Amino acid sequence: MKIIVCVKQVPDTAEVKIDPKTGTLIREGVPSILNPDDANALEEALKIKDKYEGTNVSVVTMGPNQADVMLRECLAMGADDAYLISDRAFAGSDTWATSNAIASAIRKIGEYDIVFAGRQAIDGDTAQVGPQISEKLDIPQVTYVEKCSIENGELTVNRQLEDGYEVIKVRTPALLTAVKELNSPRYMAADKIFEAYKKPITVWNINDLDVNPEVVGLKASPTRVFKSFTPDPKGKGTMMKGTPSEAVEQLLVNLKQKHII
Numbered sequence: 333m334k335i336i337v338c339v340k341q342v343p344d345t346a347e348v349k350i351d352p353k354t355g356t357l358i359r360e361g362v363p364s365i366l367n368p369d370d371a372n373a374l375e376e377a378l379k380i381k382d383k384y385e386g387t388n389v390s391v392v393t394m395g396p397n398q399a400d401v402m403l404r405e406c407l408a409m410g411a412d413d414a415y416l417i418s419d420r421a422f423a424g425s426d427t428w429a430t431s432n433a434i435a436s437a438i439r440k441i442g443e444y445d446i447v448f449a450g451r452q453a454i455d456g457d458t459a460q461v462g463p464q465i466s467e468k469l470d471i472p473q474v475t476y477v478e479k480c481s482i483e484n485g486e487l488t489v490n491r492q493l494e495d496g497y498e499v500i501k502v503r504t505p506a507l508l509t510a511v512k513e514l515n516s517p518r519y520m521a522a523d524k525i526f527e528a529y530k531k532p533i534t535v536w537n538i539n540d541l542d543v544n545p546e547v548v549g550l551k552a553s554p555t556r557v558f559k560s561f562t563p564d565p566k567g568k569g570t571m572m573k574g575t576p577s578e579a580v581e582q583l584l585v586n587l588k589q590k591h592i593i
């Protein structure tokens with residue numbers, strides 16, 4: 333079985349800053365990590381590899397050269413090989429352009445059974461890239477996967493809903509997006525950390541991919557960011573004083589005043 337996991341290096345903070353001129357994320361000076369949902373996606377791929385001998389797990393990212401560190405972390409967790417798509421021509425890509433580049437890299441990697449992505453990246457936060465890749469590869473997709481099993485070559489997943497889950501049998505090749513409930517990602521193994529720094533990482537630039545330069549990069553990106561901001565933190569709320577029954581009475585008065593009850 334061949335599994336490809338899309339992994340993204342993201343700033344280790346929920347408070348990313350936006351360049352007011354370009355509308356793009358400012359990443360300088362912010363420590364980077366493997367996107368949390370992608371760690372779940374990789375863990376699931378590695379669990380399948382643990383269970384089915386001969387399974388190969390590749391990780392692929394589009395990003396700057398610094399993403400090398402994250403890819404080595406993935407190798408140290410147990411991935412077999414890593415691909416970095418990196419070129420100035422990809423800079424400024426929105427989700428549409430990002431998925432064009434990643435889909436062409438996946439096509440170049442070759443035959444696969446499952447493509448995993450995280451549900452959402454903690455910086456861009458759109459949850460669009462996984463589903464867009466599946467559209468571009470023309471394969472079925474299941475998002476919000478919280479459980480995954482393969483029996484007799486048949487892939488069955490539980491898709492998370494607000495109030496439960498759906499059980500879906502899906503034909504492969506397919507793309508799945510992982511949520512954090514899927515598993516607990518493993519730590520890097522000490523022996524594999526050493527190996528990870530000896531393994532080559534395949535780096536592809538735009539000329540290595542069969543992708544039209546007009547569908548990647550900032551100019552090709554249809555998204556326009558008009559405004560982006562961190563919402564003000566919510567206040568502490570109103571504390572009711574007195575005994576419990578006095579507090580309840582006061583609460584009812586306040587709710588009536590606001591016409592909530």
Ligand SMILES: Cc1cc2nc3c(=O)[nH]c(=O)nc-3n(C[C@H](O)[C@H](O)[C@H](O)COP(=O)(O)OP(=O)(O)OC[C@H]3O[C@@H](n4cnc5c(N)ncnc54)[C@H](O)[C@@H]3O)c2cc1C
Nearest residue numbers: 338394424426427430449450452453456457458459460461
């Ligand atoms: C005008 C514009 C310019 C932008 N310029 C840049 C830029 O220069 N550099 C930049 O990094 N971002 C840039 N972005 C942000 C960029 O659009 C998103 O970060 C990126 O497309 C992924 O979207 P997302 O973070 O919402 O991912 P989501 O859709 O939330 O991610 C879902 C999953 O898709 C996969 N995935 C997402 N991105 C990647 C990736 N790069 N490699 C591998 N897998 C991935 C992961 O598995 C992830 O969990 C720009 C956005 C806009 C609107």
